Amino acid sequence: MGFMASPPDAHNSAHGAVYGQLLQVHDIHGDITVNPPQAPTTVADVSLDPPRPATTVRGRDGLLETLRNAMVRGAPVPHVLTGPGGFGKTTVAAALAEHARAEGWTVFWVRPDAILPSMLEIAVEMGAPRTEADQVKGAPRSAARWVWRHLDAAPRPWLLVLDNADRPELLDPENRPGEQRGWMRSSPGGFVLVTSRVNDPALWAPAKVHRVEVLTHEDASLALSDHAGAEDVPGAEALAERLGGVPIALALAGRILATHGLLFPDARSLLERLKDGVTGLDRLASPLVAGTNSERELLSEVWSLSLRLIGERFPKAERLLKFLALLGPEGMRVSVRRLPISALRGGVLDDPASPLDEATLARSINALIVQGLVRSDHGRGEPEVHLHPLVAETVLEGLTPSDAPLLDEVTSLLRRQHGRDPFQEATAHLSVLQHRVRTRSSPPTEDTRVQEAVEIVHLLNLAGEHEEAESMGRRFVRKMEQSLGPTHADTLKTRHGIAEAWLQQGELANAEAAYRELLETNLAVHGAEHDATLDVRFMLALIPLRRGEWEATIAGFRPLIESRTRRYGPENDRVLLARENVAFALMHLGEARRAEGEFLAVREIRLRTLDVGHPLVAMSDYYLGRVMSMAGDGDRAREHLRRCVDVRVRTLGDGHPDTVDAREWLARVNEGSN
Template identity: 50%
Template sequence: MGGMAPPPDAHENSAHGTVSGQLVQAKDIHGDVTINVSSVPAAPASDVSLDPPRLATAVRGRDDLLTVLGDAMRAGAAVPHVLTGPGGFGKTTVAAALAERARSDGWTVFWIRPGSVTASMLEAAVEVGGSREEAERLRGTRHQAARWVWRHLDEAPRPWLLVIDNADRPEELDPDNRVGDQLGWMRASPGGFVLVTSRIDDPALWAPAEVHRVGELDARSATRALADHAGLPSLPGADVLAERLGGVPLALHLAGRILATHRVLFPDSNALLDRLASGIESLDDLAAPFVVGTDADRKLLSGVWELSLRLVAERDAYAAPLLRLLAVLGPEGKDIPLRRLPISELREGPFDGMDEAATARAVNALVVHGLVSVTTHQNETSLRLHPLVSETVRTALTEDDVPLLDEAEHLLEWQRDRDLDMESAALFMITMSRIRLHSQDKRSIGNSALKLIGAIEQVHLQALRTLVSVARTLLRLGSTSEAEEVLIGCVDAGTKSFGAHDATVMSARHFLAESRLYQDRLDDAEEAFRAVHADRARVFGGEHPDTLDSLYQLGLTALRRERWDEATEILGSVREKRARTSDEEDPLALLAAQNMAYVTMRRGDPAAAEPEFRHVHTTRKRDLGPDHHMTADAAYYVALARLEMGDAENALTWFTEVLRVWNAQLSQDHPQVAMVERSIAEAERAVARRPEAP
């Protein structure tokens, strides 16, 4: 018989594929085989750093906060403490300063960074006496690991400070519970003091932890901090530069580093301030070469706000576009009343589908991330951005954001002349943004009105329209000279690009004539109004609202010259035509009626004028509200008529209400405010002269 064939592949002695653990290969083995397998070696310990950052300069403006934290740390806090505030405002610096104090007092300091919380906490427990083998065994068991870590920290042989820095995603501290419940990595402990830093300013999330909000530095501290970072005992002009940077610690740090590094380019603060006139992005451009490390995005202004936007976008889809809209509507720290953000007007583009609940969630997301603050004045709720936040956000706008600029301008037109100061600033920023987005050099425009005017010819007509609206609002605010300067540039640039009979150019010409009327340059104003009225009549027709607006201004010029018959004829024509094509309560018809009544009063019949003034006031109060500056304008003439009629006490009541509204809406240095103050003084003298009743 032949020999037995071997089993298939009996002598194949190769291994294929991934091998885990130990592999034993044998060939032609006879007899017993014993294999002794060693235990699986422990995974190498995570390479985490528990060392706090070291401070390069003194900490300015935080003495009171550090005293509170130091006292709580030494007394043994019953709850963790949390530092909240926007990125770049110095939370980490405060924590690092506390860490230096703790170390000097003999405390152990543990610094936990985002992305490695579990590994760092396990390492901290090992540092105070825990077994490394146990730590590695528990690494994948979150709840057991947390109990094990805190047991060792509670029983540590000497006191410790544990800082959990940049906890901007609180779920990293406990994905299953509210972080304030203290079931995860943030807990109070008898063994030491726990301090957390986070952008999330939500006391309900952290409670019962004690929350401290870290804001911008006061003027004195900001100036000293800037000099510290520049490495100079004193820095001329530092106060002005610090104000430009809004007291934001990160911006002060970057500016100081720039001044220290580039002393040839920037021998003093004023030189850097001049560079920043072209835009805050210059700060990042100059500082970028010496900002390095894995967390570089937290070390530049643009990176700080981009990170904030990413964080807020993770929680709410509407929050990021809403922040960009607010950055346009509220530059320079201007308050944006919530009524300027109606749901009915915010359902286009990035806000499609947003209802009241979604709006509330988006606003709340921005507030808790420290990007927006809520203010209340005279029972009205408004939103406010820090000037540096809004400027940095606007700098990041791209051509994809042009519809957002359109939306912002639509909102401003929707309640035009209701908040003149806010509208003026917002319209200017919309113009700047439009020009920058359509300019070849995206960063050469800056914040100068003259530079904006010079760039008008490079962009589409919409930018010119917006800048004319800026000038119109400046006129309403009483900034006549500034408005005239802007309008001269608009007329020149617009005429070259679009022709003298373009509708926007004719609007600029009209408002330029208004600026001269307000300066009592009556000859110049009358000539300009006649020219623009003739051009508008030829282009639009005699009854077009714009044509009649120029005709109305001719009537007003005649009134200023005390040509009463001419003024009455012109104003009567405007009123009749607007009443016929619109209605008698049309705003221009009301203006004409009010000034016709003024002519009647100046001709010696205030009793006949007063009912007309009251009619205008009643209509405006109904349509515009009691606090609108034009409602107060009508009230002023009611008061003036009462004063002329000898009713000084009643007049004084009306004048006082006018002053309240104009102070709030027009500012205290507006010419109309001075006018009503003079009228109040006259009414008070009349009341004082009145003989007392027997």
């Protein structure tokens, strides 16, 4: 290998093929006997050269400074870079290798799938006899001791990078790599750096583990421009954000921009193409990585490799990852309580040959966490997992018609747990529906198309995508009016969804006009007491509430409370919501005690039918806290608001607007008591 200087103590070195004994003149005593020549040894065809970073390394200054400071000869422990595939571990290691070379260190770059011949070649470059290397190559443990003796005694400092150690057992088949009895060891001769997808500090201990994360928005934008070969790429910030700061995605996008300038003159044009899915990057970039290791250079392949590694020991992990991607699309957190074993038994995650139980599920989740495909935390007071948005999107785009049972099971699970987090549930339902439409193997019936259209508009509104709900609803309703007629139930439901989208966007005049027209049609088609008619009346009553017209709000909801109570009883959800809206109006009219009585009555009913940690009970606590604060009852107000905050942190998260609002009201109450 050409880049390493001969060790200073390798005196009288000879070059070329020499057979028999090599004698020095001062060693000759008496007659000279030359042994017969031996067969030449075979030189392993391995590369020990480090890769060179293709562009400036962005966003890793702090990590590289830490590694440079740690890179001393005789460092007490190896260092390990962990993180998902495609997050830039190898790039960081290559940047450190550049620094080491500049400092006069010898650099060895080793892939664990060729670790034995590579490490033997390192020892030979250190001056060890190749004949000895040939003698120990059949005994890996002896070979490791032999190689490390030469590394320990090296006269010149070295950096050894064990790159892509994604199968840690290749570093030591018998022991934990951190025990340093295999190929990963600390040494008085140099510094050892390992890169691996396996983020398991206990496996590597006492090695120092550094987790490599995605890039910040600013660094991601710069990295994208670097790969595109331009200082300023219009739209780079938006595209970098769309790609989630994932280095491999940024590199692919940059190469596409650099190569396909006619198709994509700027980042905005490529961003527009990715509306059809982020795996479009792979389709555009695959010719650019032809002949290379595509499983580490294409977006879909890089995470498929992780799944293959996991699947060897945890066969349920791949299906579980799809399950989690559907339950938590766009990186949304999924509470582990949404995965009850009782509901999952007999489903796609179960297997008669390997029955699903809590231990198996926990091990499969942990395997995904260790590979970096899933993150875990307790941010809302309970165990949660979530995927990086780009990982989730890539996984979901890989769904096929054979995944139909998986889609069915996720839908069933969401329905069984309805109401815990309406926003997340709606987003998950929408994701399932969209992928069901995309992956089905046969054309749907007209009735199926209509039902899906109605559901999509409804789910978009629930998920807060009101502009999209309006746009799609208006497109759907034109077709429905032509094929089904203007008074068909599904046509009216879609018109209802459009009006709701206007209401939620604050377009109250449009919403009111649409609802009044719907009311006339529903009265004519269904009558005054039909659910569809009452639902329209409910939404019409919300409009004066949004305008702050409190008397009109009360006048709109009172008859609805009476009608719904007669038909469904006092515990009906719509009855309770209507009573809550009346109480809200009373509160704003200064009738705090009357409002408090209504809020308390609603809360008592919800406690009978729901549990204390339900979001609707928390909503009652929120309103009670506000009205009691207005009445000067700070202690009781504080108690209710604290309950509300606790539930919302757990179910919605710290940063959710509803959580922030409740916390602000609690702060006001606390300030008022000081």
